[in-house]
Amino acid sequence: MSVAVNHSPWPATKLQPAYKWLLAIVVVVVLALGWRLPALGFVVPVAMATGMGGGFFRGRWVCGNLCPRGSLLDTWLGFLPRRPLPEWMSNSAVRWGILLVLIGLMIAQLTVDPGNWRHWGIVFWRMCLITTTAALALAVTYAPRGWCSICPVGTVASQVGGDKQPLQIASSCRACGLCEQACPMQFAIVDHRHAGKLPHRDCLKCSICVKACPSQVLSWPVGS
Ligand code: SF4
Numbered sequence: 001m002s003v004a005v006n007h008s009p010w011p012a013t014k015l016q017p018a019y020k021w022l023l024a025i026v027v028v029v030v031l032a033l034g035w036r037l038p039a040l041g042f043v044v045p046v047a048m049a050t051g052m053g054g055g056f057f058r059g060r061w062v063c064g065n066l067c068p069r070g071s072l073l074d075t076w077l078g079f080l081p082r083r084p085l086p087e088w089m090s091n092s093a094v095r096w097g098i099l100l101v102l103i104g105l106m107i108a109q110l111t112v113d114p115g116n117w118r119h120w121g122i123v124f125w126r127m128c129l130i131t132t133t134a135a136l137a138l139a140v141t142y143a144p145r146g147w148c149s150i151c152p153v154g155t156v157a158s159q160v161g162g163d164k165q166p167l168q169i170a171s172s173c174r175a176c177g178l179c180e181q182a183c184p185m186q187f188a189i190v191d192h193r194h195a196g197k198l199p200h201r202d203c204l205k206c207s208i209c210v211k212a213c214p215s216q217v218l219s220w221p222v223g224s
């Protein structure tokens with residue numbers, strides 16, 4: 001039986017851990033001060049490397065738990081309604097195209113003044129400004145985590161390790177749909193209860209659904 005999902009915005013927001021509010025502040029500080037203090041721009045490559053590198057170990061876990069922008073979208077904008085995302089956002093050609101364009105733009109700008117670290121900081125700050133603006137537009141138009149369906153860091157992380165340690169769904173699931181209401185990626189979790197695990201490589205492994213399940217039938221593989 002499939003459950004009609006109520007896209008109530010509140011459950012996911014309430015289930016976020018407190019430290020995510022602090023991570024969200026990092027984005028605001030970088031955006032507000034990075035144009036005057038270029039060193040702040042280097043937060044961007046550190047966050048990118050952490051998200052992509054972490055993908056080899058547990059897919060998009062970093063996206064769901066440590067990404068500053070993801071934390072901002074979850075906590076500060078989590079009250080926004082969630083609407084179904086357009087299909088093009090899950091098209092892999094589109095996602096890799098966005099990655100190539102953004103990384104290409106960044107490298108092209110860095111090579112303008114390759115020996116100047118302040119220039120590099122400004123380039124990273126500018127990239128943060130562009131992508132965060134896009135993320136805010138997608139949050140308002142579709143869903144708070146809409147950007148996370150096309151984010152280049154997430155594209156890499158999902159490809160290199162998105163199949164590792166998938167969410168486990170016990171057969172005693174009552175198909176109440178509360179997990180789906182809370183999932184920031186709007187996954188149809190109930191549809192996979194007979195298979196026993198969620199197959200989506202873009203699962204953020206944020207555990208929001210695990211906390212939302214009143215029957216406690218969602219879990220992570222032992223050792224993850
Ligand atoms: S919240 Fe728990 S019991 Fe309800 S549908 Fe989701 S996994 Fe099943």
Ligand code: SF4
Nearest residue numbers: 183203204206207209
């Ligand atoms: S399925 Fe669960 S762990 Fe995965 S993104 Fe949705 S809420 Fe987070």
